[in-house]
Amino acid sequence: MNYSDAAQLREKWGDKPCAHPEIEAEVEVGHPSNNYVCTTCGKVGEGNQWNTTERKDLN
Template sequence: MQMRDAMKLQRAWQAKGAPPCAHPEMDVEFDLGGRTGDKVCTTCGESFSREELKEMGR
């Protein structure tokens, strides 16, 4: 998922009142065609580093 698309998801999620998200599905994050090394929740748009994903057990 492109970073700009993740940011759109984040804004839409905030407009819904930012309810809790279980982050059911993740996608690789890209910025200008290159991988950032992070993954993005396809539901709320939150970005997670590799370290954060390890802490989450993913």
């Protein structure tokens, strides 16, 4: 998912809670990163496991 798609998702999702069921690598040409984006809400986190800890925090 590229950066602008993630930004669009975040705008649509707003402040609702999200369990981040699935994340995928953030792709931005010229900006290699270790960031992963939630495909549901568009939240960006570092690494490919951040959603599992965030999910625990929700419970």
